[in-house]
Amino acid sequence: MTELPGSLVDLAHQYGVATTYDDWMGGHRAVAESTLVSVLTALGVEAATEEERQASLTAREGDHWRRTLPPVVVMRAGRPTSFWVHVTDGDPVGGWIRLEDGTVRTGLRQLQNDRPPYDLDGRSIGEATFELPADLPVGYHRLHVDAGGVDGDAALIVSPAVLKLPASLGGGRTWGLATQLYSVRSERSWGIGDLTDLADLAVWSAAQYGAGFILANPLHAAAPAAPMEPSPYLPTSRRFVNPMYLRVEAIPEFAYVRDRGGLRKARSIAQAKAKKAALIDRDAAWKSKRAALEAVYRVRRSAGRELAYAAYRRREGRSLDDFAIWCALAEKHGNDWHGWPERLQHPADPAVAAFAVKRADAVDFHRWLQWQLDDQLTGAQATAIQAGMSLGVMHDLAVGVDPNGADAWALQDTLALGVSVGAPPDEYNQLGQDWSQPPWRPDQLIERGYEPFRALVNAVLRHAGGLRIDHVIGLFRLWWIPNGAAPTEGTYVRYDHEALIGIVALEAQRAGAVVVGEDLGTVEPWVRDYLDERGLLGTSILWFELDRDGDGGPLPARRWREYCLSSVTRTICHRRRDTWRANTCGSGMSWGC
Template identity: 50%
Template structure:
């Protein structure tokens, strides 16, 4: 909108949760462009393109808020004896009818109106004495999310990178179960955390990033261990399967023995062909009953998911380019296509069920191995704009907008993640049903859930299509409602929740998350006394309610950080923003400060490997008595000294891997999301050797006092 920002536009934006400014630091306020405010309002269905439109929209919004009896979603925390403010504000004499999730009805006119209601998402109808009626969802949630059962440590790994001599060229759910069984029984670990296993956008080449999926609701069948599907044993075309196994062995050998990158598309081509044969085997009565129960549990969402993949086989993966009728999941044309493609829809439905089953089996294996938490799954912040979820749930996504991050100390140009955001108004209007269903699906097989960019429960940086990330604005969500739904579903599943709260965080967010029981994430290199002298934060000053780690998938492995190899990598790729000598000097000084603290605490040693993890078999990756390895162990001893409830060990640190799995700011320059776990020389290490590696065993011995069982 041309001209200076008006008070009316600022007020209209405020009433719709759209920011007109933000504070990247306590002493700095940044005003966002009017164009971003107008675009965000447009994506929320509000016309703010002219002063006249702004005045009309503002009058409509103020009148609607003034006249409404209830907001679309109301939250009540079970431990609060008082009614929520939205209910106490009802006019005297208002009659309230509550229908619970179980279908029971009751009528209430006196406070507390919520007394005796069970946990759940209930329907409320309020009828005022003047005849006005309002309908709302009432979320009754436990006060706090489940806490971790005691203190424990665990392994952090990108599943695709965890190849065994049985997998088909990338790590799979059979490998995950093997790792969990070993880590729980032999190493006493309490959990294994993996990357998002959401469904990828189909087609080749597909986006290898697990953080830009087609669907977050259903897992990707590329992770299936084909031979573990019960019907595999009864498939008739054994010659075809034998040929596929031979091709898979060559693909696996190329990665493990010849230094090739992981080729997800090639893996899926083989598995898809094998699964076509396996799924031709009829299900037995027990398996059929389980499959039918899965279909009934997931209903329309599963049908839409499978239909999208069936249509993508015919028309390509980008639904925005499909014939007009098929772009609408509820159109008559889509209904006809669904019927015509019934066999393909059934195929993709079966794949979702099989993958869900192997995910639940991995969690059972972890728990049976003594892990109190088990598998920690990762929830990406959003989905691909051309994928299954954005097609099936178009009504709750903000058209023409993308999620990202504003400029900060790490990226002066900001970031555009290419993910369409949910509309907060539409989420509230449907009682957060898409979020509830997403969480419920993930908690079926998650002992804990990591939420990427957990600050997105409070606000997201919306970028208008075609604009740079610098020209976006924050749009706020009802964080109380989002947290209440999260607490409700996590409580029902008995699952822990970990929030990735790194980077710039709005004041009060971490405190709110902690109060509700969401654990934070603390990474060693970022834990400094930022309000004081900037020195490394001593262990006793770390927060307790967190997952403490030395690194993440987006950061250099610990050995690379200690040796400065990460600077050399960025220099080779031309990613440095300052002279290489300055970057090296800063990296050396940073590592030296931490090593000085570790040495002062008496945490550094040069002792050889302990053998209390049991006999060592297979091929070890070398003796762990070098200074570098002693320093890596010292870093983890430091983490053990903190009060953190959970401690994560980046699995590649156990064999000296130098390479980050993802190098932000690169695409073709670096093989993001395609690297197998490797030793310090870059040689791929299969799961069988990994679990026998002396260096890994010595590292995990640091946590002997936290062993489970």
């Protein structure tokens, strides 16, 4: 392969784009120039020619020195760190912290900084360094400086050094069931499993067998218009939930629907059709359930319920509005926003606001659905805990979203367009994989103080005793594939794992939840060590736990990793109908077999 231009290598490294990587067989591979140019373009960087690359390098350096503060500073509790401040050389500078509880911390200690001033368009810019003390509380704070009369502020995130296991585990192990909720049907569900079925399964498994948790498939939202995406790992939104999982009769206003008998008859018909079908028909189930939900939505709410709904809307804010507007737009124009009229393709366009006003009822219906889901998810978790589960419901966080869906539309300025996430060739997929999902732009996450990621993790953990993160290596690096290229023609893009894992730990600590990272596949040993250091559990699968230093047979359970979620199989492996010996791995899953 032709040697890469030095300017391209420099630019790639500054943006965290790998120019080489080690393949699954241990070989060292160079990344093609065309791949690097495409990936940098997806990051908003012009890099096709030497002139463009030099201009991009110069612009990046200038942008750095124009900043008074970095966009965000992330630190671990108990460990002091530092941050820089840019100010006209010689001007005085001072800093303080406003903690999230409103308390102000002053007296930040200035450290020695011998970096020479930088000439920025004829202005001499100096750099000062301040220390952030180790005793700052965990949370989301604001950092403030007065630099020569210029005020600056930045996000300050203090994460727990270690995510401790919830006290509810009592320092011991627990086990639980893993289920695909859509398959957990009962006589009272509408042909597809729902959140009441989830709660009932939790009660049954806890009361009869002492289960400590129940792991559900990703419950992320799917597009509202048929056909519904069958894979829960390719959602339209990860922050919001699929209303297909609502139990209509559990909504308080159902009691005031005039034609309740008609709705129950519709449920019976849907259930009868589902029993006869060989496969689960999501579209049919959603069609009948949606009609019932619309009838319940039309019921006038009590004053108390109206206040509760208003409080929910305030809490969720603009993100809920964007999601609901996208759903209403998708019902009118189709599930792929790229095919919509141009003026509707960005949430900030005035035409979108005009549509939301014109179709206010349709938009509000989708907001209301999410409120009902929030209520029923809260109820499912509470029921699981009341039944004696130590953790309750464990949710599953998918790697990414549908590029044509709600999150990709609402967050298009924070996601990388023109590329998709996948995986390089490995032992099991020697052509590599393309998952058709747009990745986060690491630079834009930093610019926004990680707010979109914080909101996502907070939403998923709000009703959970545990969280499983699919492909947790994606919080360290992701394999980006330019659109139209083969999976073999991608490269790795690095993320600030200290920040992302720190946010996960912070949100999980506040939720009292355990976090499991799916760390299978091509994962460097240091990543597993890091996850263990931060208190995130790993994953062990019976199929893959082999005595590679011995006879190649199953590895005895006593030699498995201790801090992990262990199971017989996983979503992409074949299911087993055999009865495993109890001393092989225990019942279902456990923390360290």
